[in-house]
Amino acid sequence: MSSRRITPVIALGAVALLALAGCSGGNSANNGDNSSGSDSLVIDTAFSIETTDPGHTYDPTGNMIAKALYETLVDFEGSDVSTPVPGLASWEQNDEATEFTFTLEGDRVFSDGTPIEAKDVVFSLQRIQGMEDAKPNFLLGGLTITEVDDKTIRFTSETPLLQLPAILANPALGIVNSDVVLENGGATDGTDSAQKFLDGASAGSGPFVLDTLDLSSQVVLTKNDEYNGDEASDYKRVVVRNVSESATQLANLKGGDSMVAMDLNGDQVAGLGDGITVDSVPSGQTIFLLLNQSEAVAGDLANVKIAEAIRYALDYDALLELAGAGSVQATGVIPPGFEGALDSGVEQDLDKSAAALEEAGYTGQTLKLQFPNDYPVGGVEFTPLAERIQAQLKDAGITVDLAPAPFATELDAYVNGAEGFGLWFWGPDYADSANFLPFGPGLKVGLRAGWAAEANPEIAGIAAGAAAATDADQRTAAFTEFAEAMQAEGPFVPMIVPGRNISSADSVKGAVYNSVWEMDIAEIAPAG
Structure with missing residues (x-):
């Protein structure tokens, strides 16, 4: 294989991935989870989420939650999705762009403290390939994924696929702890039944772990104490609430009941006063x-x-x-x-x-x-x-x-x-x-x-x-x-x-739009 170390080759730009705000569920602003206390972060959004199983998620809110719970081989820095960068792994490719070799870097661990190995990567992605009804299944079409050794994974494509690193940054392709998922119904042959388990617990290496999931009202995350990556959060607890009406999101943000509102429209953003920051960018749709x-x-x-x-x-x-x-x-x-x-x-x-x-x-x-x-x-x-x-x-x-x-x-x-x-x-x-x-x-x-x-x-x-x-x-x-x-x-x-507007109280910083996962929760921190 004629290979070269990848310094990403695809010039893209700030774009959007399915940047639609969901409208399912009812409002849940007054559920007792407010923004008081510096250890907690409260985010309001109109839910578009069906599961916290990364192998089945492919919705805006679902991608945002998956990004917090699971890490991917490839990442992007901040809101810039122009250049894929190493996540869990660095990579090389052949000149034909049909073979990519990924090498796991560092001594990264899952939330139970066990090390991340190549077998986990292969299982995670082959599990999705085996589930024909899984929404992200098409992302891995035409790929053969094999374990070379404990730290190395090889991807072979039927056709040139320069976009593979960008594809692998999708949170739906997050890496799961294969031993844990296998013990709870996981499989690569299409018989997988682990979604129910993964809707109640997380098996990833991200900066957070799942506390509770209610698809109609809220998702609660807590800090992953075993996390040893470079995106450790300043918050011990995050509450993502389903608030379907933008007017309610605006009232909650102005009233201090939340710190971030993700779905304010252009007119509402234009009328915001002091004390609220807006990240307003084209969506890519x-x-x-x-x-x-x-x-x-x-x-x-x-x-x-x-x-x-x-x-x-x-x-x-x-x-x-x-x-x-x-x-x-x-x-x-x-x-x-x-x-x-x-x-x-x-x-x-x-x-x-x-x-x-x-x-x-x-x-x-x-x-x-x-x-x-x-x-x-x-x-x-x-x-x-x-x-x-x-x-x-x-x-x-x-x-x-x-x-x-x-x-x-x-x-x-x-x-x-x-x-x-x-x-x-x-x-x-x-x-x-x-x-x-x-x-x-x-x-x-x-x-x-x-x-x-x-x-x-x-x-x-x-x-x-x-x-x-x-x-x-x-x-x-x-x-x-x-x-x-x-x-x-x-x-x-x-x-x-169309534009995409994310509004946040001046008590926090880092709430910015990302076209791939909506917003990186771990990047939000107390201002100052």
């Missing part, structure tokens, strides 16, 4: 329009030139007014901050829009804009956004009727490619631009827009080249070329990257 290119779905409106006309008809600054703090214009299908993202987005040009309409042969047919009307993304409500889009397109000579529907109803039509004209969103699964290649022709999102590979072989080839790249510089160039081509010819109209 993209809100976009799609115009279906299948004649069976869109009829004579299945014309990529109509998508081009829409792209130049919109006033993006006016649309952005609806998005609030932290939001920015989408510069393409790859959001700002990701490898290959364009420096600037499309600007309104009504002459270009009119020319594209004429080339398309558009004669005033009505486009029906379908969208979910009960699922705000990053605080952006889709109904007022759709109304503003409708008005702007009317001014450009394009007739649009609005067809809102509940998320659960509209999702099937979108996923199955049955929408002629749709308003939707897309967020990355891990911190790498490979997440956006599915917008290409013949790929997952492209097919949802009825865009087959043969419709644009050139862009399909660019996407394939980016996916197969083994050289970092060539990879960046390929992603940039993909973004440019998609902005010029694709059936998609990227519009807004």
Whole structure:
């Protein structure tokens, strides 16, 4: 193997992983767990969590909790997800980016004091591979994971996989104590039944251990006394509460009943006074329009030139007014901050829009804009956004009727490619631009827009080249070329990257957004 020590090669940026605030459960602000006492930290968020088993979690709140309980082979520093760094292990790769060798560093231990070994890594990840119904299962597709010795693990990929280190930083791939989990129903052959155990106890090496879990009200963590890493917390106890209403989160924060509120909207953040700090950044999700290119779905409106006309008809600054703090214009299908993202987005040009309409042969047919009307993304409500889009397109000579529907109803039509004209969103699964290649022709999102590979072989080839790249510089160039081509010819109209706002009392510091795990609880400390 021709190998080299990795100083991470993928330039990304501050991005988001599924940065949706959950809305399940009821408010639990008055449960007796307040922020009094310097040994306790209280965090309010709208829960999106189903379990504290890292092998099954893949939700924003679940990822945040998993990050506190379990460590991963790879990490990111603070809120910066541009460069993967060693977590439990350092790594080398071959020149083809198909073989990665990870070496456990230091004498790290689990919460029961036993040492972390290669067997624990292999078991943890093979357990997920064996559970086909596990949400993070797809992250490890096509990988063979083997133990070389007590400190060394080898990953072999069927195809070049430069994004593997970024993938392995996902908290869902946290390393568990194999002996403990095996004793409590763990298995790698698909018969695993350890989730119930891991919902009542933790078996990781993170700075915290699980005290109690109530999926409807709160998760309580306590300090891991055996922790010997570099993220030891200043708090002995952390209470993460399910407070589904942002107005209640705001009241709790201002009243001193909590120290961190994770889901305030742009208007609420803009009205905060002294004594509260806000970390407000773009989330990395993209809100976009799609115009279906299948004649069976869109009829004579299945014309990529109509998508081009829409792209130049919109006033993006006016649309952005609806998005609030932290939001920015989408510069393409790859959001700002990701490898290959364009420096600037499309600007309104009504002459270009009119020319594209004429080339398309558009004669005033009505486009029906379908969208979910009960699922705000990053605080952006889709109904007022759709109304503003409708008005702007009317001014450009394009007739649009609005067809809102509940998320659960509209999702099937979108996923199955049955929408002629749709308003939707897309967020990355891990911190790498490979997440956006599915917008290409013949790929997952492209097919949802009825865009087959043969419709644009050139862009399909660019996407394939980016996916197969083994050289970092060539990879960046390929992603940039993909973004440019998609902005010029694709059936998609990227519009807004919503903001993400985390607000904290001035009694604490370090409460910042991270696109992979929402927020690193262990990094929050008393101010001063």
